[in-house]
Amino acid sequence: MSNRPAADNAIDRREAIRRVSAILGGTALVGGSALWTACGTADERAREQAAQQGIGTFTPEDIALLDEIAETILPETETPGAKAAKVGPFIALMVTDTYDEKDQAVFRAGMVTLDEASQRAHQKAFMQSTPDERLALLEALDREAKEYMDRRDAAVKRRGVSTTGSADTADAFLPDQRQENAATSATSGAVAVTADSPSHYFRMMKELTLLGYFTSEIGYTKAMRYVEAPGRFDPCVPYTPGEVTWAPHA
């Protein structure tokens, strides 16, 4: 539905409507909840966890790792890759500034988990892995994240009214406990995923990578086609497969 990146979601009423429709089209960004919706402060336990794991500061090594993860997700092809678009530093900034403490903790823990998964799969850290090994690992994590997020989306859908808006809104809405139970029993054996579960860390990484890349100058002008002032609106023009998107604005 949305030709517009969710980064540009806050345009005006009409764009907000388009965004809501986009959610139903299954295309909206669903990662770090703090990014797109107004959230209250994290609960106490999340605060404690966050304090234990340390949030806020990304080291140069962290940013190098994020750059390589992003480049694996969106490598250089005929167009520049994520590293050229400085997606690593962008991810660090966004997690620090826009994620709430709970999501920051999930993200930071995810960086450790990702490296542990790399050790298990290839007996070496992600940074020491070959491009093929990195790709294989992220493909596996991507499948895991999608399966997890699909279950969460289903739980949210079963709960009904979307609670995008505010913490107050969420509090005012009581989820139907029977439905929640049904949601988890349907996927018996798997980790319980409810509408309130945090986003999967790899979904966060992938989302921030796509956002960082496609809203960068490279993304706008090299990966997509961008015209600052189109000067006209053609409501219906031919499209040939392979042509890239006309980039949005705000």
Next chain:
Amino acid sequence: MQSQEYDAIVVGSGISGGWAAKELTEKGLRVLLLERGRNVEHIKDYPNATKGPWEYPHRGGRTQQMIREYPVLKRDYPLNEKNLDFWVKDSESPYTETKRFDWYRGYQVGGRSLMWGRQSYRLSDYDFDANAKEGIAIDWPIRYAELAPWYDHVEKFAGISGSLEGLPQLPDGQFQPPMPLNCGEEMIAERLRKLYDGRRRIIPGRTANLTEKLPGRYPCQYRNACWLGCPYGAYFSTQSSTLPAAVATGRLTLQPFAIVTELVYDKDAKRVTAVRVLDAVTNQATEYSARIVFLCASTLNSTWLLMRSATDVWPNGLGSSSGELGHNLMDHHFRLGASGRLEGLDDKYYYGRRPTGFYIPRYRNLFGDKRDYLRGFGYQGSASREGWSRAVAELGVGGAFKDTAAQPGEWWLGATAFGEMLPQHRNRISLDPDKKDKWGLPVLRFDCAIGENERLMRKDMMADMADMLEQCGAKEVSTFESEYFPGMGIHEMGTARMGRDPKSSVLNRHSQVWDALNVFVTDGSGMVSAGCQNPSLTYMALTARAADFAVEELKRRNL
């Protein structure tokens, strides 16, 4: 009578205030335009208007710090990195919520005309008649025929693009050529028209964006960056349209940072003689006098000002003798609808970023249709091809994934319903006896909620769109609903309604305060019912009409 510096004072410089300033100065009056916020000069003060989207550190998003600093703004789309300076600072201007009310304000020259949604629709006699026919609240004191010439007048000058449809519930106007439907919208529009014989139809959104040049303004360049301020003056705002016209007369004085705190009422003469102004920067108090005063401070702030005035005569303020001041607060309820995937258009695309979408005019409870609720709703929506964001939830990483994400995806069409909210005496604002704002002024307290009629209507608002999409061949049709609280529509209306009887209304049929005929209130405060159409165009027409009447009355020495 003392000699006076000004003939008229206009309080507020948004959509209504800009119109009042233009009309009154053009008719020869010396006008003082008071604005509580800073000045925003056309083009010069649109710092982000031509910025690349990539130049924002968070690419337009919201930081945790912004979320902490804007407890109200954060509740919906207005909290963002790109035009944050156009929205009010919640910390400086708090308010009290007995029930949750989302109040999104713009305190600067131009007010919310800078970042409004620009959808512009006329009310019809189905709206003006409804209260009287159904025994709801009170009757509007005017009918469509009285407002129609003023709609003509403001449309021509503001520049509204739209199509002529011949619909009695949504009268045509003096439109510039429409911004057309794209091929996805056109496909569904054709099928819908056939299915419903034109009773339900998808039309191009009528929007205050130029498709033809006007003096000093250029046609839309299809950037879709309106809310940053337009360097082409291609959408209607105070800055692009009414203010230059008022300035050109040489009779306008614009004073920013001027918070009007009270109207000075002469109970013997039964008129307002002056306005008290607090300088927002120096806290210095001043008085200005004029023969007439136009309150265009936005729906709730005009009422706030009345509540603070003439309290020695009426404890609840000027205009409260009817017992209706502050009551009958309305908004449009929305945030629900449906979307679906369109097939057969893979070889079709569009070029340019159109700053509007489509509209489906109201069809419920009209032309023989009868529902278990009163009134109706319209839809706003659009069709487009998916962009890269679809890839977030899709399986894939790597080069092929990246290149696919850079190409447009499927066509989707979605629409959100905007429904009429009935006027209810119990939905009200009042002055909070304790809480004060940054300037030590009492703040408003809100007690407003939707009722049973709205709840019943919401079922249709969601289900109808899904039905229509299914009938028109869309795939994967699904409904959506987000929680709605009054105010989220940013269409605040009522609290100082017009009427035929001073015992049941605050304003008369010319938008004059019954108890002080030299005070006109021409923003959304005077609305007697809400319709389901975006209301700003009606405020423009009511303002121009009242200004014309005021000047005639001055000439007749009645004011």
